[in-house]
Amino acid sequence: xxxxxxxxxxxxxxxxxxxxxxxxxxxxxxxxxxxxxxxxxxxxxxxxxxxxxxxxxxxxxxxxxxxxxxxxxxxxxxxxxxxxxxxxxxxxxxxxxxxxxxxxxxxxxxxxxxxxxxxxxxxxxxxxxxxxxxxxxxxxxxxxxxxxxxxxxxxxxxxxxxxxxxxxxxxxxxxxxxxxxxxxxxxxxxxxxxxxxxxxxxxxxxxxxxxxxxxxxxxxxxxxxxxxxxxxxxxxxxxxxxxxxxxxxxxxxxxxxxxxxxxxxxxxxxxxxxxxxxxxxxxxxxxxxxxxxxxxxxxxxxxxxxxxxxxxxxxxxxxxxxxxxxxxxxxxxxxxxxxxxxxxxxxxxxxxxxxxxxxxxxxxxxxxxxxxxxxxxxxxxxxxxxx
Amino acid sequence: xxxxxxxxxxxxxxxxxxxxxxxxxxxxxxxxxxxxxxxxxxxxxxxxxxxxxxxxxxxxxxxxxxxxxxxxxxxxxxxxxxxxxxxxxxxxxxxxxxxxxxxxxxxxxxxxxxxxxxxxxxxxxxxxxxxxxxxxxxxxxxxxxxxxxxxxxxxxxxxxxxxxxxxxxxxxxxxxxxxxxxxxxxxxxxxxxxxxxxxxxxxxxxxxxxxxxxxxxxxxxxxxxxxxxxxxxxxxxxxxxxxxxxxxxxxxxxxxxxxxxxxxxxxxxxxxxxxxxxxxxxxxxxxxxxxxxxxxxxxxxxxxxxxxxxxxxxxxxxxxxxxxxxxxxxxxxxxxxxxxxxxxxxxxxxxxxxxxxxxxxxxxxxxxxxxxxxxxxxxxxxxxxxx
Numbered sequence: 001x002x003x004x005x006x007x008x009x010x011x012x013x014x015x016x017x018x019x020x021x022x023x024x025x026x027x028x029x030x031x032x033x034x035x036x037x038x039x040x041x042x043x044x045x046x047x048x049x050x051x052x053x054x055x056x057x058x059x060x061x062x063x064x065x066x067x068x069x070x071x072x073x074x075x076x077x078x079x080x081x082x083x084x085x086x087x088x089x090x091x092x093x094x095x096x097x098x099x100x101x102x103x104x105x106x107x108x109x110x111x112x113x114x115x116x117x118x119x120x121x122x123x124x125x126x127x128x129x130x131x132x133x134x135x136x137x138x139x140x141x142x143x144x145x146x147x148x149x150x151x152x153x154x155x156x157x158x159x160x161x162x163x164x165x166x167x168x169x170x171x172x173x174x175x176x177x178x179x180x181x182x183x184x185x186x187x188x189x190x191x192x193x194x195x196x197x198x199x200x201x202x203x204x205x206x207x208x209x210x211x212x213x214x215x216x217x218x219x220x221x222x223x224x225x226x227x228x229x230x231x232x233x234x235x236x237x238x239x240x241x242x243x244x245x246x247x248x249x250x251x252x253x254x255x256x257x258x259x260x261x262x263x264x265x266x267x268x269x270x271x272x273x274x275x276x277x278x279x280x281x282x283x284x285x286x287x288x289x290x291x292x293x294x295x296x297x298x299x300x301x302x303x304x305x306x307x308x309x310x311x312x313x314x315x316x317x318x319x320x321x322x323x324x325x326x327x328x329x330x331x332x333x334x335x336x337x338x339x340x341x342x343x344x345x346x347x348x349x350x351x352x353x354x355x356x357x358x359x360x361x362x363x364x365x366x367x368x369x370x371x372x373x374x375x376x377x378x379x380x381x382x383x384x385x386x387x
Numbered sequence: 388x389x390x391x392x393x394x395x396x397x398x399x400x401x402x403x404x405x406x407x408x409x410x411x412x413x414x415x416x417x418x419x420x421x422x423x424x425x426x427x428x429x430x431x432x433x434x435x436x437x438x439x440x441x442x443x444x445x446x447x448x449x450x451x452x453x454x455x456x457x458x459x460x461x462x463x464x465x466x467x468x469x470x471x472x473x474x475x476x477x478x479x480x481x482x483x484x485x486x487x488x489x490x491x492x493x494x495x496x497x498x499x500x501x502x503x504x505x506x507x508x509x510x511x512x513x514x515x516x517x518x519x520x521x522x523x524x525x526x527x528x529x530x531x532x533x534x535x536x537x538x539x540x541x542x543x544x545x546x547x548x549x550x551x552x553x554x555x556x557x558x559x560x561x562x563x564x565x566x567x568x569x570x571x572x573x574x575x576x577x578x579x580x581x582x583x584x585x586x587x588x589x590x591x592x593x594x595x596x597x598x599x600x601x602x603x604x605x606x607x608x609x610x611x612x613x614x615x616x617x618x619x620x621x622x623x624x625x626x627x628x629x630x631x632x633x634x635x636x637x638x639x640x641x642x643x644x645x646x647x648x649x650x651x652x653x654x655x656x657x658x659x660x661x662x663x664x665x666x667x668x669x670x671x672x673x674x675x676x677x678x679x680x681x682x683x684x685x686x687x688x689x690x691x692x693x694x695x696x697x698x699x700x701x702x703x704x705x706x707x708x709x710x711x712x713x714x715x716x717x718x719x720x721x722x723x724x725x726x727x728x729x730x731x732x733x734x735x736x737x738x739x740x741x742x743x744x745x746x747x748x749x750x751x752x753x754x755x756x757x758x759x760x761x762x763x764x765x766x767x768x769x770x771x772x773x774x
Contacts, residue, residue, distance in 0.1 A: 001486065001487055021519065051446075053441055053467075054440055056518065057514050057522065058514055058518040059437070059467060059514040059515045060467070060468065060469040060514070060632060060758055060759060060762065061467075062467075062468055062629065062763065063469075063630065063631075063632045063758065063759070064632045067629065067630070067636070067762075072629065072631055073628055073630070073644070073648060074628070074629060075478075075626075075627035075628055075629060075649075076468070076629045077466050077467070077468050077475045078466070078467040079464050079466060079467075080447070080449075080464070080466075080467060081447065081450070081463070081464050082447040088464045092479055092482075092483075095482055095483050095486045095488055095489070096482050096486075098487075098488060099388065099482045099487075100388055100486075101485060101625070126444075127444050127447070128447040130451065131445040132410075132445075135444065238488070240464075241460055241461070241462055242449065242459065242460060242461060242462060242463045243450065243454070243459065244450075245447060245450045245451045245454055249454070257460070258460070261460060371447055375450040376447070376450050
């Protein structure tokens with residue numbers, strides 16, 4: 001089976017793009033990735049998107065974006081798995097190239113959460129939870145995260161402000177990312193002073209919903225042009241798994257067992273363990289998700305994830321740099337695009353093009369994307385070849 | 388690369404399922420396919436669905452259906468490509484097994500078009516066309532089909548009632564399918580006497596929107612249990628392509644060039660030509676689509692597709708049996724499920740289990756699914772091994 005490389009990357013800034021249509025937003029990232037790939041023309045398009053049918057009244061994004069980007073004729077689909085849509089599209093592109101049936105795959109994640117028509121983002125987002133048993137009773141994604149966080153604080157005796165480290169880390173790193181929605185570090189006391197949204201989730205526990213698009217062009221490693229200007233990056237591990245959609249169906253709401261399985265598969269395929277990972281992009285849609293992700297994927301013992309953030313061990317010069325370009329919290333959370341942003345950011349690190357946010361000597365990075373409270377989990381290991 | 392077989396099939400009846408939830412509908416088809424596969428447990432789930440986020444306020448169907456069917460943990464995604472969603476999910480499942488990274492894939496197409504909440508099916512369906520340039524101006528899918536049909540009638544000088552053969556054929560075959568929505572043949576004069584919907588598209592030119600679910604379980608041919616009760620069926624060709632989403636962007640609205648490409652790819656992979664095809668399941672969402680599909684994929688010369696239907700050459704004992712279990716017109720059109728229904732029906736033919744609708748000696752069948760007016764086209768060739 002062919003080894004799959006990331007031949008090109010592209011992204012737009014994350015924020016409110018009221019002057020840019022959904023298709024234009026997607027196109028900008030796709031075009032940047034194709035140019036970056038130095039002439040490799042994709043033979044398939046995989047679109048990760050979560051809510052365009054509801055918020056922009058536009059489905060069938062595969063055909064729309066293929067045509068709008070001048071790729072009329074290539075096969076194209078939309079992949080949806082809630083907040084993990086982009087990462088799931090990445091896995092489908094990876095499997096397609098891996099199958100030998102598709103020469104090269106353009107994967108784009110695109111989402112417009114602001115300036116929308118329709119029911120509003122929070123109501124639309126609730127369609128990603130169990131509609132009959134959760135959304136219908138008013139359980140929004142943030143309320144769901146609050147239940148999980150409350151349990152986490154109680155179960156592990158976390159002190160007040162114990163999760164503050166995740167937001168501090170994210171904003172410190174966002175300050176060095178010109179595409180981040182928030183490019184400003186926050187003061188240590190800001191977390192305790194900010195507004196409560198859904199107790200105990202405060203404003204700094206939530207990644208901001210935003211607009212944005214990111215794209216990667218996948219090709220066989222052997223097909224990369226000899227004159228390609230960047231050191232190659234390959235996908236050395238890929239895993240995906242699911243959990244119950246409804247939170248009340250879980251034996252342990254703090255387990256994130258889908259992520260545990262997905263990470264396990266990715267590690268197994270790559271022949272690596274946590275020790276080999278130079279940096280991690282976790283899915284910090286809520287700060288408690290970051291803590292639980294560290295724990296589910298073996299980087300921290302249960303109940304200890306938050307301590308890593310507090311101790312500064314997740315900083316760029318720490319033991320395990322995380323959210324290296326701001327994560328969902330500071331780069332912003334454009335839904336179905338986030339998983340592809342992570343791939344772009346990991347590729348920047350592995351190309352050593354992350355500027356002042358560069359993780360020194362980064363050879364192996366893991367990216368993790370979640371749909372809902374890890375009802376879907378997708379995990380990829382990106383690496384310089386030979387690692 | 389492994390040869391991919393259809394190890395199990397399942398379907399629900401097509402019609403109005405007001406007493407069955409979306410998840411229950413999907414589960415029934417999935418469960419039937421798993422039982423039919425004789426104990427092969429799927430390692431991945433691919434859901435084809437078009438409008439559940441709009442019409443049932445339920446996204447994230449991959450995780451939901453995996454859990455509801457007792458498959459909690461397996462990887463799962465939703466694939467959307469308008470009316471071709473089910474067929475596109477089939478292709479993703481095929482690529483996944485073909486890649487060697489997924490042992491077995493359950494593909495389910497599920498759709499509830501009736502008894503819905505939200506904006507109503509026709510408005511939701513319009514999201515599958517170009518929202519900014521078509522839907523916004525009131526161009527519904529049926530109006531789009533009317534423009535195409537008008538052009539077809541004019542361009543090729545088709546006499547009044549010239550397309551009647553497609554509906555007659557479909558209803559004649561639907562009469563032999565216990566899962567069809569309409570199980571009654573129609574009289575020859577019915578086509579000319581029925582109501583006009585959107586001139587020149589009349590009630591018999593439109594496949595009825597319906598509820599339904601169908602599923603196939605894909606596995607490596609070599610992994611089929613020795614005691615499997617049915618002769619094996621393999622996917623010997625698979626192709627997909629796209630066209631402009633907006634009709635006004637096409638050089639020739641009668642070309643269905645995406646289908647031409649998709650069929651060409653499938654033929655090339657299988658090493659076959661049209662002569663080898665024993666039966667064809669085309670996408671007769673509108674009767675003119677059936678005519679154009681026959682022409683685009685090489686079964687008829689441009690402008691001659693309708694004559695095949697009129698001459699009876701598409702009947703079960705004709706030169707090229709089509710819509711052998713009723714097609715979209717009589718079996719019904721449950722949107723994102725239709726492409727999987729076609730796979731189930733083709734497998735029934737190749738297993739020689741199609742009852743009174745059996746195509747004698749069927750060894751090779753082609754199935755074709757379209758999203759919008761062939762903005763997405765997906766084509767598969769199913770065959771008894773060795774053909």
